[in-house]
Amino acid sequence: MRFLKNTPIRRKIISIIMIICTVVLLVAYSIIAYKQWHFRRQSLRDSLSTLTRVIGINSSASLAFHDPETGREILSALKFEEQVVSAELFSSDGELFASYRSQYSEPQKDLCWIIKNTPINFRFLTPDEETDEVEEAKYDACYLEISQKIRLSSRKVGSIRLRVNLMKLYESFIHQSLLVGGVLLAMLFFAFLLASYLQKSISRPVLHLANIMRRVSSYEGYALRAKAEGNDELGDLINGFNEMLDRIQQHEEFLSQANKGLSIAKKEAESAKNVAEQANQSKTEFLANISHELRTPMHSILSFSNLGIKNLDKAPLTKLQSYFSKIQESGTRLMLLLNDLLDLAKLEAGRVEFNFIDADLAKILDCCVGEREACLQERGMVVNVLPSECITMGVFDPEKIALVIVNLLSNAVKFTPEGKQIFVSIAEDTLPAGRRKNDQGWQKALRLVVRDEGVGIPEDEFESVFDKFIQSSKTKSGAGGTGLGLAICKEIIEGHHGRIWAENTPNGGAVFSFIIPQNHAKLSA
Amino acid sequence: MSRILLGAVVWFLLFPITNQPVHGTEFSEDQIKAVYLFNFAEFIRWPDSAFTEHPEAFHFCALNEQSSIIRILKKVINGETAGARKLVFRRINNQDDLKGCQLVYFQASEQSKLAGLLPKLKMRNILTVGDTEDFAKRGGMIGIARHNRHLHPVINVQRLKQAGLKASAKLLRLAFVVDGE
Numbered sequence: 066m067r068f069l070k071n072t073p074i075r076r077k078i079i080s081i082i083m084i085i086c087t088v089v090l091l092v093a094y095s096i097i098a099y100k101q102w103h104f105r106r107q108s109l110r111d112s113l114s115t116l117t118r119v120i121g122i123n124s125s126a127s128l129a130f131h132d133p134e135t136g137r138e139i140l141s142a143l144k145f146e147e148q149v150v151s152a153e154l155f156s157s158d159g160e161l162f163a164s165y166r167s168q169y170s171e172p173q174k175d176l177c178w179i180i181k182n183t184p185i186n187f188r189f190l191t192p193d194e195e196t197d198e199v200e201e202a203k204y205d206a207c208y209l210e211i212s213q214k215i216r217l218s219s220r221k222v223g224s225i226r227l228r229v230n231l232m233k234l235y236e237s238f239i240h241q242s243l244l245v246g247g248v249l250l251a252m253l254f255f256a257f258l259l260a261s262y263l264q265k266s267i268s269r270p271v272l273h274l275a276n277i278m279r280r281v282s283s284y285e286g287y288a289l290r291a292k293a294e295g296n297d298e299l300g301d302l303i304n305g306f307n308e309m310l311d312r313i314q315q316h317e318e319f320l321s322q323a324n325k326g327l328s329i330a331k332k333e334a335e336s337a338k339n340v341a342e343q344a345n346q347s348k349t350e351f352l353a354n355i356s357h358e359l360r361t362p363m364h365s366i367l368s369f370s371n372l373g374i375k376n377l378d379k380a381p382l383t384k385l386q387s388y389f390s391k392i393q394e395s396g397t398r399l400m401l402l403l404n405d406l407l408d409l410a411k412l413e414a415g416r417v418e419f420n421f422i423d424a425d426l427a428k429i430l431d432c433c434v435g436e437r438e439a440c441l442q443e444r445g446m447v448v449n450v451l452p453s454e455c456i457t458m459g460v461f462d463p464e465k466i467a468l469v470i471v472n473l474l475s476n477a478v479k480f481t482p483e484g485k486q487i488f489v490s491i492a493e494d495t496l497p498a499g500r501r502k503n504d505q506g507w508q509k510a511l512r513l514v515v516r517d518e519g520v521g522i523p524e525d526e527f528e529s530v531f532d533k534f535i536q537s538s539k540t541k542s543g544a545g546g547t548g549l550g551l552a553i554c555k556e557i558i559e560g561h562h563g564r565i566w567a568e569n570t571p572n573g574g575a576v577f578s579f580i581i582p583q584n585h586a587k588l589s590a
Numbered sequence: 591m592s593r594i595l596l597g598a599v600v601w602f603l604l605f606p607i608t609n610q611p612v613h614g615t616e617f618s619e620d621q622i623k624a625v626y627l628f629n630f631a632e633f634i635r636w637p638d639s640a641f642t643e644h645p646e647a648f649h650f651c652a653l654n655e656q657s658s659i660i661r662i663l664k665k666v667i668n669g670e671t672a673g674a675r676k677l678v679f680r681r682i683n684n685q686d687d688l689k690g691c692q693l694v695y696f697q698a699s700e701q702s703k704l705a706g707l708l709p710k711l712k713m714r715n716i717l718t719v720g721d722t723e724d725f726a727k728r729g730g731m732i733g734i735a736r737h738n739r740h741l742h743p744v745i746n747v748q749r750l751k752q753a754g755l756k757a758s759a760k761l762l763r764l765a766f767v768v769d770g771e
Binding site: 127129130135 | 617672758763
């Protein structure tokens, strides 16, 4: 079956069916033809035998009474049987008694010669001779000859011999064979049509599966599925294939999810790294800054101390005084810085206790402004406290809040050029009550806004200014400040469960706002 | 086989060629006539009642035992049978009762005797065969005619029927059939 190995499945199935049909039909045809041939031959022999017998019986009288004329007459009836070539009556001693010869029935000599001399051995088809007690039959390529004894009671009165042309036998056999052959060929053609139609039940699912497989492999993806048509093994194959694709698809999705997760994790790790680096950077900057900030006053203290010690005898009192005041200044500055650091550290560690008491925000504001008065005057700036139209009483930690306000004011001063104004106002506002998302309640809150006319904050730094150790990029280097101020403010405000943020005014100045709940105690935790 | 031999021997050796050249070998008229008689036993049917006297035999009867035909006939029927009955010859004379005869042969010269025997023949199943052509017209049943060197039986079927006999169609076919009173 190697020759079928590489043919497409449709042709394979059709070929198989056609080969089977052809072989079966050929074998059947051959067997039937063989049987038919023998049957026809025997039929001819039988009918000829009967004919001979009838003629013989009828001729018995003519033989017995030596009447050859009557014998001839009887034989001449054979002219109605076309196949009979000749007939002879013999008397009991073997002498020819009467004869008949047909005018029509001689077969073609050359045809007989061909049949006689064909290389195929026809002996198995036609025996040479068959003899029994009753008659003798001799076969030739073209003739069959039958001889019978004619008897009266038990005595032989003569014999009869009939000779018949076999052409008709051959002709009708060939004719029938061709007819049946034609019918079989038509049947084969019909079988071909039927096979072409019926092979689809096998080839269609297979080709469909192959097609889907090809498409899946050529990167159409794993979303394709083949359609199972029936409940047979092909259906099982297709279902198995689909299941496989399901699993592959699952794995693929899983992988891509994992991939996504990985890349997200990677990004997060990167950003965490960035943040860490940034934090590190900031920390380094901060440390650099801090050490600078610490060193400067320290330097000042030490140098002025040294100077004082050196010049204790020589220097006038006023100079000494100035030295001491310088020392004090630096020391104070150092103290402030250290306090800030400590405060922030404590705030971050959560080790600061807020002291929530009833207090007046407006009063605290006035206090803070008053504290900064001197500084403001120096720079020719004015703090414009807008009158508040609401109740400014609330529950909060006044010291911490004061710290925040002072910080905001300091920043405003720092970043506003001389001669400009700073506006501060207090107003009512609301904050969402409760930490749970479902709580739709609002609570009363107070909002304090500090607006300056300075350089403003770069937009991308609105959030980051509240970060620790971060200073605005617009800060002049060495302008002082630790970068911790706003961070401390944020910690404090958030400790009050409030909110603090920064914006810019349309004019360019910065606006710092914070909201704190008015009645802290009423918050649900 | 023995019959063929018998036939051959009889025809060839015992009797020389006569003026009847039929199928190469020539037989004499007497030979042929004898065979006719022999064959009439085959081709004509007698009822069983004809055989009550001697059921085992078929009797050929004639007046003159010594005629050449009868001599040939005796040789021909020797050992032969018709059906199951053996063939036997019996000489008769005028006074004889013809009981026990199935076939009676009249030579040409004896034909006159026929008239005398007719009453005895009545009501009996006896076939009368004569040597002449007009035998069948003149009271007999089968005569033998001679045309163009060929012999033919001449049969009066009516008389045959009256005697209770039946002739085979095969015989009738080659015989001349005549009517008579």
